[in-house]
Amino acid sequence: MSEYQYYEFQAIDRPLTAAEMSELRSISTRARITPTSFVNEYSWGDFKGEPDLWMEHYFDAFLYLANWGMHLLKLRLPPRLLNPATALAYFGSDSAFVNVKSGKVILSFSSDDEDGGEWVDGEGLLSSLISVRAELARGDLRALYLGWLLRVQAGEVDSKEAEPPVPPGLGQLSASLDSLADFLRIDGDLLHVAAKASSPLADLALDRDQFLAWLGTLATAEKDEWISRLVVESDQAAVAELRQRFLRQRGAAGAGPMTTDRTVGQLRAAAAAYARQRMHIEAEKQAAEKMRREQETAVAREKHLDGLVGREARLWNEVETLVATTQAAGYDQALRHLVDLRDLAERGRGGDFRLRIESLRQAHARKLAFIKRLDKAGL
Template structure:
């Protein structure tokens, strides 16, 4: 298996400085480096740097995949936007962990597939996922719950491990959250089982006019403070705080009293039910196709009835061509003639004509072989 690795980093809150870009260029001469990103692919060799250290120093998002089955996503959020203890409550295993720097909380999520040898269209993949960072900053903890569920899926928790608070909206994930779940191969049955106790999310986005009226009512001092934070490069923090203020108290997460083992059992039951339904649908489809084929054959035999002499002449003509495709067509027509003879109770006449056909063309082994395989004796 040939080796392939893909690394992509994005700076969201602040662009890379010229000095930072030079530092990165010194570590990779082949990478595509811009003020907001670093992208490189490896068919051999590896990244000359530690992604963990790069996330602490340079970037807000990181995606990695390798064709031996590793998929990894890391996201960095400022302290004050994401509570470090809350992150640690959900990121509890090897598949999902978190750590804190002096300024940020960093989430690190990964999935492994031992089958490996996967090839993804990595173009824009991180771009489709990175909006989950803004959702989390605005108080939407579904990303954190998916991180915990990833640990459950990896069998990294005891069956008796209690479920953390369940956020609203697990049954209706946003596009970026679905992209994240797909990339990390999150089991849809496990997610569906978890969503059973998740209340609906009021996902209706406020209109510009509603936001405009609300902003006009803000005290001037608050507006000035938000603008100053924006100019200081604290846009994520300022937006998150304003959105939380606009939305009011977030829906309280539910606590269903379930355990990791309960969710795994529920997911297995869902999978088994899907398999049962799929088998029934497949069986019903086979019966439908069989009925359609039988009806088509009866129609074909009805059209052939009374025209057996012409059909036998067509068989003779096709055989004389000595072409394999014509032999195959002759066998199809002979099979219909036999079915018609069986329906009319005159199979003896048909067998006699096939015997004569065999005697006439005994030196055509390809034809005789086809007759044998079709049981036309």
């Protein structure tokens, strides 16, 4: 299998300058570069840039995958939107870690499937994950918890270690978070049992009148500062920051992350028990479905045979005609008729089937392809 690597970077809070695009072009002449993205694929060779350095200076999101099983996602946010200490409550080892560089918080999610070898295509994957960053910017910590689960799954967290606070809505993942769990190959059974301790997600939709009333409580100078940041400085993060502050002060976030008394070992044991129960239920469903299909097939078979009653002599004549064609299609159709005749004989109709089939074998002994079909069908 040929090598495949996919690199994609996205700039969200601000576009790249012409000088920055030129710097990136000097690293790769083949990449697709726009003011908001850098994309390159490799079936041979390797990437000459430094993803960590690029995330520090240019981009807000980075996705990498390779067909030997490596999946990597990096997201960059300002500390005013994601407190590094909050991230460190969930991250801290190879599969999920956090760095603070150049005044930015950079989250890294890494999943390595040692089996690898699957067919992969990176095009469009980052688009399905990019909203995770916006959710984190709104104060949604579910992505951090998924990172912690990834560490648990990878065996990087001691079984006696306590579970971090469980954010609301783990059982109601957004499309982007669902894509993140899939991209990171997080075990569904582990996520299921973890979500049992998660409260429902609160409705965080903004009410215009409530927001205007809250704005009225801010000092004029402070409001002027917000407007200046939004309009003059084009500070896109200011929108999320203002929203976070409003929701926090309004108390609209509902129940925040819940502290449990579960340990990593208990979560793993619960996930294993749930997996056994799920597989048992699935096996019962599959067995019931198999029985239903078999019953339907049997009923259809009986109905088919009922329609052949009284036509036995005609079927034997058709078999002789079809075998005489010495063609594969004719042999196949003759075999289907013979199976019908055998089953009719078992019902007590169609005469002495065994004598007729032996006579047929002797008459056409040189037609090896036909005889082989009879042998395979047990006729």
